[in-house]
Amino acid sequence: MRRAAAMSLATLLTLPVVAGCSAYRPPTFEAVGVREVERTDDLAVLVFTVRATNPNREPMPLNRASYTVRLGDETVFSGVRSPESTLNTFDSNTFELPAVIPAALSDRRGEMPYSISGHVVYRRPGALADVLFDANITVPEARLNLSGTVNLGD
Numbered sequence: 001m002r003r004a005a006a007m008s009l010a011t012l013l014t015l016p017v018v019a020g021c022s023a024y025r026p027p028t029f030e031a032v033g034v035r036e037v038e039r040t041d042d043l044a045v046l047v048f049t050v051r052a053t054n055p056n057r058e059p060m061p062l063n064r065a066s067y068t069v070r071l072g073d074e075t076v077f078s079g080v081r082s083p084e085s086t087l088n089t090f091d092s093n094t095f096e097l098p099a100v101i102p103a104a105l106s107d108r109r110g111e112m113p114y115s116i117s118g119h120v121v122y123r124r125p126g127a128l129a130d131v132l133f134d135a136n137i138t139v140p141e142a143r144l145n146l147s148g149t150v151n152l153g154d
Contacts, residue, residue: 027087028052029052031116033049034046042102043103044105049094050083050096050146052092052094053092054087056125059086060087061085061086061123062121063122064082067079068118069101070114070115070116071101071150072113074105077100079098110151110152111152112149113147113149114148115145116146119141119143120142122140122142124138
């Protein structure tokens with residue numbers, strides 16, 4: 001009985017604080033570039049540069065990006081990467097998302113459309129938000145939906 005009462009009290013105490021975090025907006029993302037950084041007979045490595053923007057007045061650490069890359073209509077890569085970035089107040093920063101693709105795809109000539117979809121986990125400010133994040137109770141995510149073209153074979 002005491003445990004149930006303690007959990008109810010804890011829930012009631014955290015609701016206003018968690019609700020207060022709702023004004024904290026997720027980051028936004030924009031594709032700003034792509035380049036080939038390595039090639040073997042079998043594989044090529046493309047690196048997509050992403051600009052992340054923090055629309056808040058508190059810094060925002062970016063923890064993990066989970067993403068899928070499509071070239072044309074074909075899914076060519078899925079991965080997880082740490083952006084290793086903290087976005088300052090009302091500021092932007094860039095990070096890179098690599099993708100290893102079959103060399104046969106990168107041997108095509110000319111421009112090819114790409115899309116990147118997934119999400120980026122970020123941290124909200126405050127001690128309670130840190131506790132909830134570390135306990136895996138509240139793990140905020142921002143959608144990652146990027147597109148553009150890559151010039152293959154150059």
